[in-house]
Amino acid sequence: MAKNKIINWKPDRSKFPDIGQDGKPVVDLASQKYVKIWHGPNHPGVTGNMSLELTVNGDEIVDAKTHVGYLHRGFEKLMERRKYIQCFPIVCRMCVAETDFPEYIYAAAVEDLANIEVPEMAQWLRTLVLEMSRLQTLLRVVPGQGGTIGLGLGVQWGVYLRDLILDLFEELTGGRIYHMYIIPGGVRGLLPDGFKNRMEEILKKVDDYVIRLTSLMYDNAVYKKRTIGIGVIPTDWVDKYGIVGPNARAAGFKRDIRKDNPYLIYGQLDYEPFTTTESDIFARAVVRLEDLKTTVDLIRQIIAKMPLNGDIKAKTPNVLHWKIPKGETYVKSESSRGEFGFYLVSDGSEYPRRINLRGPSYTHAITVLEKLLINANISDVSALMVSLQTCPPEIER
Amino acid sequence: MSLKDILSPFSAWKNLALEPVTVKDPLNERPGAPRYRGFHKNELNECIGCGTCSDICQNAAIDMVPVEGIETKAGDSGLRPMIDYGRCCWCALCVDICSTNSLSLSNEYTWVNSDPEVFRFIPGADKKSWDANELGWKKPDNYNLNEPLRVKMEETAPDEREMSFLEVVKGYSKEQAEAEADRCIECGLCTATCPAHMDIPQYIKTIRDNNLEEGLRIMYQTNPLPEICGRVCTRRCETVCALGHKGDAISIRWLKRYIADNVSFDEYEKILNEGFIEKTDKKVSIIGAGPSGLSLGYYLTQRGIKATIYEAKEKAGGMTMYGIPKYRLPMEILDKEVEFLQKIGVEIKFNTAVGKNISFNDLYNNSDAVFIGVGFESPYKIGIEGENLKGSLQAIEFLREINKGNKIDIGKKAVIVGGGNVAIDAARIAKRIGAETTILYRRRVEDMPADWEEIEGAEDEKVNIITQAIPVEIIPDEKGKVKAVKYLKAKMVADDKGGRPRPVPIEGSETIIETETVIGAIGQGADYSFLPKEFEEKLELMRGRIVTDSNMKTSLDKVFAGGDAVNRTADAISAIADGHKAAIGIEKMLLSE
Structure with missing residues (x-):
């Protein structure tokens, strides 16, 4: 793998249409030189409900535009008409892939403004749930990166293991996808009997899976050919466009909120974020695989260190008319895609004045993807998009 | 690119030798986890229809509806939750907030039907196959969305009060009152049960909002003696309080007292005089300055009718003045409330026993209506x-x-x-x-x-x-x-x-x-010897108590009655309610033309 020496990279636009005054390429479709095609919203290669409007010249993309709006949601506005407790079942819907992160940051934001200290036991459980959430999403996304170029076998293995993790979620939280477990003030239950043993059994299978997947996908000539050197994110984009998480770590930026601004009990856990500098699709896949290994290790550490019993919820005022003191706060956490944060404003009433979600996909799927797609081949679109790990529900919040 | 990269993916072929991991018949082989949030169950007999489940539901998936065979009674609205599975998101907050723990979720998760209407159902009333299912989501231990225990009231120590008439209950501080008021779930079962139907959730809310003047105004709408009731009310509201099922009922009485104690007496007139109508030429005589008579006096004055109360003793208050020890109800509290009533125009003639100092006939002939509120004194x-x-x-x-x-x-x-x-x-x-x-x-x-x-x-x-x-x-x-x-x-x-x-x-x-x-x-028991023979004969009694209609009118023309002489509960709040009802009845009779 070549070192990433490309700084201030710009695409070769010699055979591309001229850029008009509005900064957009002037495309004369009547010339029959260019064709517009829609990639999505119903397309197996699109992550969730979004679509890409591609202008192609042959099979090369000359312009790309991301479209969202297929979910018809508007959660942020919805929450302004909900009491704080009523927002709790909504927030998890903001990110279907990792429902626990919005749950956690919402709870943490409310607790921050209301000045509530969460019991230690609840903090351990929250950390465990967040790491389990990361694990289940990585089990889907890591092989999914191979899936985008036709390597479906790893996905099948991964989905099976993910289901086992979802079984554990079901035992702990009562739900498989929408856990609604991290509630402002604490969590909604202790670990069931035998949970730790069942977790360890599954983690062993995940260890084995990592080995099998490495042989299948990472030591794979086809996958390497299709991904190395493709979709390179230049290092200067990272700060310019707010690229976070694995995408930034693959470009050599050692950034991980769990390490840089430890929250919950991450300060008591021992690990090092993995970084590489190639910044192409393959590098990002490698970073995600390392993240998966780290997560397995973190879950083992949490399970070994966590107390057996304790309070799961701090005393809160009556949730039916809970007034949060006036103020504003920004709370963030490191999701599998990077910084995930809530900006919460309270005007002192029973309803949030404003909630804004800072999801990594907003930048990754719109700003970055639109730029990366230019000059790319149509067959690489899905691989590029999945390598950025975009999640439309959090764009369209 | 190495040779390994070409050969390595073929290692996946060895998986062909493995057993499949799929579940053959998931519907039968794969029950939900013991904590699974599946379909709703409700113990109809434990449910009191408080409606908190409906309040907390952010999807408006729960409606409170009447159910055949369940009657409205004290402490039970008679309504039960109906769940719309077109809206439910299975968050189970309804279970967590349920004030009786009657609502829970089973771990059943499959329900197939071609008729969409069936998915709107009343758990418990509409029998379902999962009703007997023990597993599923229940409210976890040590986890509460509202405080189950009441704020302790500070009292004078027993050894200190044993030999004195110091008021035993000290009253809530601002912080204590706000914490206690915060526990209210605003179900309104208390309002339905209170004889005077005081708007309890609303005046409790004014404590949370730190708007006690509004609280006082709300209390006076149904009870002109809140300071007395705030100390000695028999508080049937608290016995039906929804929170009493899992923890302590709200200290409604102490909260009422908190509002009344913390609004300056000088402000009363300014706060309460709104809504008084112009004076009319109608006159009503009230026999007995007990809670029913005082209450009637207030509401008549509010309606522009002149009220004159005849009291045999030297002070007003009736049983609350003479029957309740001062360590429970200090005398100055009563005097304060009576003083306010006099200030707004209620006339009280003390040491004037009807039948002795003034005859009943005189009252009857010179008034547009007479109210008997003599209580049970014998x-x-x-x-x-x-x-x-x-x-x-x-x-x-x-x-x-x-x-x-x-x-x-x-x-x-x-x-x-x-x-x-x-x-x-x-x-x-x-x-x-x-x-x-x-x-x-x-x-x-x-x-x-x-x-x-x-x-x-x-x-x-x-x-x-x-x-x-x-x-x-x-x-x-x-x-x-x-x-x-x-x-x-x-x-x-x-x-x-x-x-x-x-x-x-x-x-x-x-x-x-x-x-x-x-x-x-x-x-x-009562003593009606003050009534002249012709009235006493016509006055309909039942077991020593005067029989009245819903407007407190007796069998005698233009004679109303209330208080202990009428209702069996024999408490101040019922007497106050009687006064209010009689005021409405008298207003109808005198001012409806």
Whole structure:
């Protein structure tokens, strides 16, 4: 793998249409030189409900535009008409892939403004749930990166293991996808009997899976050919466009909120974020695989260190008319895609004045993807998009 | 790119030798986890229809609906949650907030039907296959969305209050009141049960919002004596409070007192005078300045009708003035409320006994309506030998004399007979004036009609309570003074008619307790001797109480009645409610033309 020496990279636009005054390429479709095609919203290669409007010249993309709006949601506005407790079942819907992160940051934001200290036991459980959430999403996304170029076998293995993790979620939280477990003030239950043993059994299978997947996908000539050197994110984009998480770590930026601004009990856990500098699709896949290994290790550490019993919820005022003191706060956490944060404003009433979600996909799927797609081949679109790990529900919040 | 990269992916072929991992028949082989949030269940008999599930549901998936076979009653709205599975998101907040723990989720998760209407159903009433399923989501232990326990009220220490008439209950501070008010779930079961239908959730809300003036205004809409009720109300609201099922009921009475105590008396007129209509030429005479008469006076004045109250004694308040000890209701509180009523135009003629100082006919002929609020002032006798001995008293008279400031010598030992609030009051007063005090009650402690807080207070003050004891004789000494009480022990026998268990004396269980004073406190009756013959004959009574319609009108033309003389509950709040109802009835009669 070549070192990433490309700084201030710009695409070769010699055979591309001229850029008009509005900064957009002037495309004369009547010339029959260019064709517009829609990639999505119903397309197996699109992550969730979004679509890409591609202008192609042959099979090369000359312009790309991301479209969202297929979910018809508007959660942020919805929450302004909900009491704080009523927002709790909504927030998890903001990110279907990792429902626990919005749950956690919402709870943490409310607790921050209301000045509530969460019991230690609840903090351990929250950390465990967040790491389990990361694990289940990585089990889907890591092989999914191979899936985008036709390597479906790893996905099948991964989905099976993910289901086992979802079984554990079901035992702990009562739900498989929408856990609604991290509630402002604490969590909604202790670990069931035998949970730790069942977790360890599954983690062993995940260890084995990592080995099998490495042989299948990472030591794979086809996958390497299709991904190395493709979709390179230049290092200067990272700060310019707010690229976070694995995408930034693959470009050599050692950034991980769990390490840089430890929250919950991450300060008591021992690990090092993995970084590489190639910044192409393959590098990002490698970073995600390392993240998966780290997560397995973190879950083992949490399970070994966590107390057996304790309070799961701090005393809160009556949730039916809970007034949060006036103020504003920004709370963030490191999701599998990077910084995930809530900006919460309270005007002192029973309803949030404003909630804004800072999801990594907003930048990754719109700003970055639109730029990366230019000059790319149509067959690489899905691989590029999945390598950025975009999640439309959090764009369209 | 190495040779390894070409060969390595083929290692996946070895998976062909592995057993498949899929579940063949997931619907049957894969039940939900024990905590799974599946379909709703509801124990209809435990559910009280408080509607918090409906309030907390952010999807508006829960409607409260009437259910056949479930009647509205005290503490039960008669409604039950109907769940719309087109809207439900299975967050289970409805289960977590449920005030009786009747609502839960089963771990069942498959339900197939071609008719979309069936997915809107009433759990518990519409029988489902998962109703008997024990597993599923229940509210976790040590996890509450609202505080189950009430804020403790500070009291004067028992040893300090034993020998004084200091007010026992100190009242909430601002922080305490706000914390207690915060617990309210605003279900309104209290409002439905309160005889005066006070808008309790709304005035509790004003404490949270720190808007006590509004709270006072809300209270006066249905109760012009909130400071009295804030101290001595029998608070049926608290017995039905939804929070009482899993924890403590809200201290509604103390919160009411908090509002009344913390609004400056000088502000009352400014806050409350809005909504008074112009004065009319109608006049109403009220007999008795007890809670019903005072309440009527206020609401008549509000309606522009001149109210004149005739009171036989030197102070207003009736039983609340003369029957309730000052450690529960300090005299100045009553005076303050009465002063306010006089200020707004209610005329009170003290020391004016109808039938003695002024005739009923005079009142009747010179007023547009007359209200009888004379209460129950004549004590019932125990009906045993020796009741006329020196040293045998009636509790009502005993309390009245003490409240007037007179001294009564009850010696070193006193026995009180009865288990109501009057008995407990008499006992706690006897203790305060230095006697070793014993209560004889024929049933068990849990059967006592007295307020549990009063019973606890008496126990704290070391009043001896002997239950299942039926007095049979008061034994005199040689000077004809009370020397001892003889009583029989009783066993409780279940009532065939489904009433509360009856005490039956055990033969040969006579016990003698020495005492210098016996105080009877087994109840009171009315005295209608002030009425002229022609009225008394026509006045319809039932078991000593005046019969009225829903507007408190009696069988006599333009005569209304209320208070203890009418309702069996015999408490201040019912009397206040009667006053309000009578005001509405009188207004209808006089001003509707």
